[in-house]
Amino acid sequence: MTSSAEPVSRAERRKQELRREIIDAAFDCFAERGYHATGIADVAARLGIGHGTFYRYFQNKRDIVDHVVDDLVGRITGALTAENAPDAVSTLAEYREQSARIGESLGRIFGEDPRVPRLLLFEAPGIDRAMAERILDLFDLAAGLTSAYLSHGVELGYLRADLDVDNTARAINGMILGTAISSLRMPEAQAAQSEALRRVMYDGIAAT
Amino acid sequence: MTSSAEPVSRAERRKQELRREIIDAAFDCFAERGYHATGIADVAARLGIGHGTFYRYFQNKRDIVDHVVDDLVGRITGALTAENAPDAVSTLAEYREQSARIGESLGRIFGEDPRVPRLLLFEAPGIDRAMAERILDLFDLAAGLTSAYLSHGVELGYLRADLDVDNTARAINGMILGTAISSLRMPEAQAAQSEALRRVMYDGIAAT
DNA sequence: TCCGAAACTGACACGCGATTCCGTTCGAGT
């Protein structure tokens, strides 16, 4: 098994390394100058390689942005699912803790590097229809997850029985989205935003 | 006054008319095919005019998208401010009514024509930095408005005294954003979304 | 050290679309 997973060494490893570096460099360029404004030559120049070399690793410009997005989406779905199953909690307090944990996790991804939300929310949707659909798919995925958490809470009785889980899930995800976007201009407000979000979510805004 | 507002007639009016038609056609094209994918020739062809004529009305491609966005932003800020002053209400019930009214107004704009949110949220931010900033400005403007509503409610005592008005405002606007984005794929869910949003906002999600 | 394959390079071909420009058309005033 080890031999089949590592068919060759040395040069082969170098290739995978460069491939990764190209993806990272492309991410940098796309996030900084925007997808349409960066040329393949820019990406190659950043690595000090000839731009012809780029085409030995990726089909074309459109191809690589897909890989860049794959990477980011992977990171996010990882944060969303890692060590956080919907049915791992059984009380409101635990649920609150879990949502704080997930929120912190997302906050780290979005807040630490604003280029991530910028690329995902501001650049990607304008590339073409297919990419826009990918982003919408990501939203749907997130909505599905949140919805599952809510359903679980309704079943166990610590969330309102009449909760419209699907639409509420989308509303909550919208708040997260709002936080991510705010972090583009006010990265430092991250934590406060996150806290406000949870207050709205659990307590609403009305006076008691 | 009437004479100064109408310096000339006939031809002059035609010019303004065509100018408007170009803006509308550009909106159609940008929303359908995307900004980068549409050429000036496409816009001109849609109106059956030569593309050289376009340049008699607008400086360049970048120029017109600004006008298109002006138009949309105007419609939205209009809906947000029209007949809805933060201090026009004094009880939670009235506040609820007012927010429903504003929500319906926005829902009409976003829901009736998905091209509006598509252009504003998916196309515009990817055009260039300046345009992305404009969109962020729009978010900030909306946050400021919502914040004012919340502040007013806190002062009058029908909203939680410890409300973090600024960050809560952004969270709420995020939910609205989420609704607008959902409407891209599920325009029919508009109303339910809006209702779920308001429930979260006023009651939270926890069981009583 | 030498050989051949694989990787790299960057000049070049090419297509595309924004913008220009000038000959033509239109229309208001006489």
Next chain:
DNA sequence: ACTCGAACGGAATCGCGTGTCAGTTTCGGA
């Protein structure tokens, strides 16, 4: 009907960025 200036159309210009390719370099193995 005639003139003149403004508006129009679309062929031509121009620059740019993608993707290709043939020559060059690198490197592992004999």
